[in-house]
Amino acid sequence: MIERNSPLGAARVDPRVALVTCAELPDLEPDDRLVIEPLAARGVRAEPVVWDDPAVDWAAYDLVVVRSPWDYVGRREQFVAWAARVPRLANPAEVIAWNTEKTYLERLAADGVPVVPTGWVRPGETWVPAGDGEYVVKPAVSAGSRDTGRYDLADPTHRELAAAHVARLQAAGRLTMVQPYLAAVDTDGETGLLFFGGAFSHAIRKGPMLEGPDVPASGDRPPGLFRPERIEARQPSPAEMEVAEKVLAAIPGGAERLLYARVDLIPGPDGSPMLIELELTEPSLFLDRAPGAPERLADAIAQRL
Ligand SMILES: Nc1ncnc2c1ncn2[C@@H]1O[C@H](COP(=O)(O)OP(=O)(O)O)[C@@H](O)[C@H]1O
Ligand SMILES: [Mg+2]
Incomplete structure (x- = not known):
C-alpha cells in the first residue's frame, strides 16, 4: 500500500485494486491496461494479478476486478471455487457461477x-443432424469462439463433421449447444x-x-x-x-x-x-473504441471502493 499525505496532513492509504488475468497474459491485454492511469488519477492503485497464482493474498485488495482469466475454460469448477474464495470480487462470485455456463x-x-433458439445436447445423449440450413455447434462453457463451428446441414459432408464435433464435445464431458446460424x-x-x-x-x-x-x-x-x-x-x-x-x-x-x-x-x-x-x-x-470509456470504467470502480 502507498501512504500519502492528505490535504489535512494525516497519512491515508490508497485503495488497491487487482485486475485479474491469466498466466498467459501476465500484464493484461493492452486494452485492459487503459484503465490503470484513470484509476491512478482517482487515487487508486491497480495492478495485474494472475487468478491461479497460489501466492496471492486476495484479501489484501480493496477490490478484485475480473478481466482476462481466459484459461479457466476446461476447469470452470476450479475458477468458480476460486471466485467464491475472493472477498471483494467484481463481478460477484454468484454472478460468475451463473454466467460461466450458457444455460x-x-x-x-x-x-x-x-x-437465439438453442438445442442442448448432454454427454451420452444422441444427436442426429436434422433440418437443412446452417447451424452452429459450440460448448456451453466457452470463450473466444473456441470449439465453435458452422455447418450446412444440407451438405452430407457437413452433417458428418457436425456429428463428429458434437461427439467430440460430448466425449470430453461437455454440454453442447446447437443453434441456427444467424x-x-x-x-x-x-x-x-x-x-x-x-x-x-x-x-x-x-x-x-x-x-x-x-x-x-x-x-x-x-x-x-x-x-x-x-x-x-x-x-x-x-x-x-x-x-x-x-x-x-x-x-x-x-x-x-x-x-x-x-x-x-x-x-x-x-x-x-x-x-x-x-x-x-x-x-x-473495448475501452479503446470509445472516448471516455476508460474513465467511465475507472469511475465505476472507484464508486465501489
Ligand atoms: N447462432 C449463431 N449464429 C451466428 N453466429 C454465431 C452463432 N453462435 C456463435 N456465432 C459466432 O461465433 C462467435 C462465438 O460464439 P459465442 O456464442 O459468442 O461464444 P464465445 O464468445 O463465448 O466463444 C460469435 O461471436 C459469432 O460470430
Ligand atoms: Mg461471444
Missing part, C-alpha cells in the same frame, strides 16, 4: 428476452453493448467469427486464447438498446451491482435483435 440463456428466454452476422455483424455500473457506456460491432466447420486446435487454426476479432465502434439501434435493457432487467440480483456487463446481439431472421451471449464474467470491454 443462463434459458433463464433469460423464460423471462421474455429474445434469445446469417445477418455476415452483413450486419454482432453488436456488443457495454454497461459499467448498470449504465450504458459504449457499443462495438464485431465481424462474423465463423467461416465453416470447427477445426480442432491441432489443425490449421492459429493457437492461442481466442480467434482474431474485427472490432469497430458502433452506435446501437433503439431496438438493440431496448433488448439490452431487457436483458439487464432479467439478471438475477439486478444489474446495478454489476461493475461491467456486455450484451451481444445479432439480428434474427426478421431483423430484430436476438441475444447470443451475455458476458458478466470476463468480457473484452
